[in-house]
Amino acid sequence: MNAWTRSDHVASRARASLPENELAGAIQSVETIHARARQVPPGLMRPDSRGFEKASGVALPLLFLLLLVAGWDQMARAYSDPLIPRAAEIWSELLRILGNGKFVGQAATTIYRVALGFGLALAFSTLVGILTGRSRAFRQFAEPAILIGLTVPGLVWALLCVIWFGISLTTSTVAVALSIAPPLTLNIAQGVRTASPDLLEVAAIYQLGSFERLRLLWLPTIAPFLLSGIRIGLSMAWKVIVLVEVFGLSSGVGYQLNLEFSSQNVAGVLAWTIGFAMIMAAIEYVLLGGLERHVMRWRRAATV
Amino acid sequence: MTMEAIHSGFGALSIEAVGKVFVSNDTNVEALRDINLRLDGPELIAIVGHSGCGKSTLLKLIAGLDRDYDGTIRFLDEVVRGPSIDRGMIFQEHRLFPWLTVEQNVRLAIHRAPLSRAKKDEIVAERLALVKLGDFARSFPAQLSGGMAQRVAIARALAASPRLLLLDEPFGALDAFNRMAIQEELLKIWQDQQIPMIIVTHDVEEAIFLSSRVVVMSPRPGRVQTIVEIDLPRPRDRTSAEFIAFKRLILDEVGFGDARGSRAS
Ligand SMILES: Nc1ncnc2c1ncn2[C@@H]1O[C@H](COP(=O)(O)OP(=O)(O)O)[C@@H](O)[C@H]1O
Numbered sequence: 281m282n283a284w285t286r287s288d289h290v291a292s293r294a295r296a297s298l299p300e301n302e303l304a305g306a307i308q309s310v311e312t313i314h315a316r317a318r319q320v321p322p323g324l325m326r327p328d329s330r331g332f333e334k335a336s337g338v339a340l341p342l343l344f345l346l347l348l349v350a351g352w353d354q355m356a357r358a359y360s361d362p363l364i365p366r367a368a369e370i371w372s373e374l375l376r377i378l379g380n381g382k383f384v385g386q387a388a389t390t391i392y393r394v395a396l397g398f399g400l401a402l403a404f405s406t407l408v409g410i411l412t413g414r415s416r417a418f419r420q421f422a423e424p425a426i427l428i429g430l431t432v433p434g435l436v437w438a439l440l441c442v443i444w445f446g447i448s449l450t451t452s453t454v455a456v457a458l459s460i461a462p463p464l465t466l467n468i469a470q471g472v473r474t475a476s477p478d479l480l481e482v483a484a485i486y487q488l489g490s491f492e493r494l495r496l497l498w499l500p501t502i503a504p505f506l507l508s509g510i511r512i513g514l515s516m517a518w519k520v521i522v523l524v525e526v527f528g529l530s531s532g533v534g535y536q537l538n539l540e541f542s543s544q545n546v547a548g549v550l551a552w553t554i555g556f557a558m559i560m561a562a563i564e565y566v567l568l569g570g571l572e573r574h575v576m577r578w579r580r581a582a583t584v
Numbered sequence: 585m586t587m588e589a590i591h592s593g594f595g596a597l598s599i600e601a602v603g604k605v606f607v608s609n610d611t612n613v614e615a616l617r618d619i620n621l622r623l624d625g626p627e628l629i630a631i632v633g634h635s636g637c638g639k640s641t642l643l644k645l646i647a648g649l650d651r652d653y654d655g656t657i658r659f660l661d662e663v664v665r666g667p668s669i670d671r672g673m674i675f676q677e678h679r680l681f682p683w684l685t686v687e688q689n690v691r692l693a694i695h696r697a698p699l700s701r702a703k704k705d706e707i708v709a710e711r712l713a714l715v716k717l718g719d720f721a722r723s724f725p726a727q728l729s730g731g732m733a734q735r736v737a738i739a740r741a742l743a744a745s746p747r748l749l750l751l752d753e754p755f756g757a758l759d760a761f762n763r764m765a766i767q768e769e770l771l772k773i774w775q776d777q778q779i780p781m782i783i784v785t786h787d788v789e790e791a792i793f794l795s796s797r798v799v800v801m802s803p804r805p806g807r808v809q810t811i812v813e814i815d816l817p818r819p820r821d822r823t824s825a826e827f828i829a830f831k832r833l834i835l836d837e838v839g840f841g842d843a844r845g846s847r848a849s
């Protein structure tokens with residue numbers, strides 16, 4: 281008997297045996313039991329349904345993608361406009377850029393630039409985020425910077441960096457870092473504030489050094505916040521790097537997008553976009569998902 | 585065994601005329617006033633008293649977690665000026681790091697010790713064996729029961745080879761059976777390690793069962809009301825007439841005398 285049927289059982293018994301006015305309270309408490317049962321991942325509660333859920337986890341997103349492609353193709357056929365290419369055209373364009381090795385090289389360039397900017401922002405935000413979360417004075421000092429940073433559009437950073445640093449690696453690195461550091465810092469600062477004073481006391485008793493404190497206390501505390509910050513940051517970084525490449529660089533996915541755009545090759549624009557989106561999705565699901573499962577394994581252990 | 589180092593000098597803990605006032609915006613709370621207490625040798629003493637009479641505050645001062653107080657606290661002839669590995673502390677909550685395994689949690693206590701990796705492994709294994717949790721070295725705290733987690737906390741505190749162990753209502757969150765079992769274990773550990781221990785508890789029976797002296801504190805401001813010497817032979821029988829007599833005496837002191845020994849906390 282699993283938790284669902286058990287609490288249903290309790291519910292029906294409660295309804296049967298209690299007078300009307302006490303019924304509401306009893307049902308409410310049974311509802312809490314339901315809510316608790318729901319918090320446990322269903323896959324763990326009902327091993328028999330695991331296979332089905334796994335299958336639907338693949339089938340449903342596939343269904344969406346299939347519908348998207350079919351819908352697009354229908355629309356393209358209805359318009360029959362060269363600016364709205366058919367699905368097959370986009371596909372052959374995708375095969376072309378993948379086949380001649382151009383895509384891999386250009387995507388690698390772009391990812392390298394994102395990684396540099398990201399690394400810079402991550403180092404900076406971790407430091408500033410921890411300081412902001414720990415010190416009231418520092419928070420008051422840094423808050424305006426973070427708020428301003430959050431509101432400035434990535435386009436502005438891209439333009440300014442192209443103007444200031446010209447065609448160089450500095451441009452992309454700084455533009456990416458400036459755009460993602462504010463949300464990353466904010467997330468980390470929030471995470472730091474959730475640190476347990478109890479554990480800080482333990483760290484004091486055993487006189488952990490600052491490196492050990494960072495490794496054993498601060499990083500695990502901020503890990504979930506860091507991960508969500510990285511997700512937000514990554515999606516922003518991709519948008520900014522394309523802008524930088526469009527305006528000021530002569531290589532990378534953004535530059536290729538611009539080329540296809542100027543020759544009015546819409547299928548090309550879409551092919552590059554789809555190709556790069558797939559890489560970002562892979563990074564998100566495989567890399568970050570795996571990292572999250574690893575970092576959060578102690579929490580998962582609790583529900584098994 | 586690796587205990588030789590510990591025994592060389594269990595010395596006095598002396599608390600002289602200690603007072604503590606918590607200053608906040610509009611009100612000052614006098615948590616402790618004129619506390620005097622001495623521990624010579626590896627004695628196990630208990631502190632009981634109503635909630636809010638300053639027991640935790642006193643332990644924190646001894647641990648060095650709060651340096652802002654009046655009077656003097658000396659341990660091994662040195663004035664306490666901050667936390668030290670020499671003075672271990674166990675809290676009511678286990679306070680294990682949830683993302684570290686049992687083994688890593690215990691190891692954390694000797695991170696700074698100038699010992700080889702192998703030596704540290706040995707100490708961790710030995711302390712976990714002492715609390716009978718060797719099989720759970722790789723588990724995460726969330727996978728343990730409350731009693732097991734508290735035993736890990738004890739193993740962690742002992743790993744640092746402290747010369748004084750402070751316990752702040754360590755078994756308060758455990759059910760009665762678990763509590764009795766872990767009390768016996770603590771006694772064994774105390775006899776094995778031969779270090780002074782101070783245990784704060786709201787369980788009078790626990791205090792009598794474990795300690796050689798029970799310090800009864802009274803609230804507002806927190807003071808030492810009386811110190812009851814428990815001269816019962818060990819192992820102690822919780823149901824013996826003498827034991828019950830001590831229980832009655834101490835319950836009288838904390839103001840539950842009319843309960844005739846039937847209320848233990
Ligand atoms: N950090 C603090 N700030 C202000 N007052 C405190 C603080 N800690 C404890 N107190 C006060 O000091 C008194 C003693 O507290 P405590 O030592 O926790 O009592 P006990 O552990 O005996 O229950 C209480 O009145 C409590 O409100």
Ligand SMILES: [Mg+2]
Nearest residue numbers: 639640641752
């Ligand atoms: Mg307390």
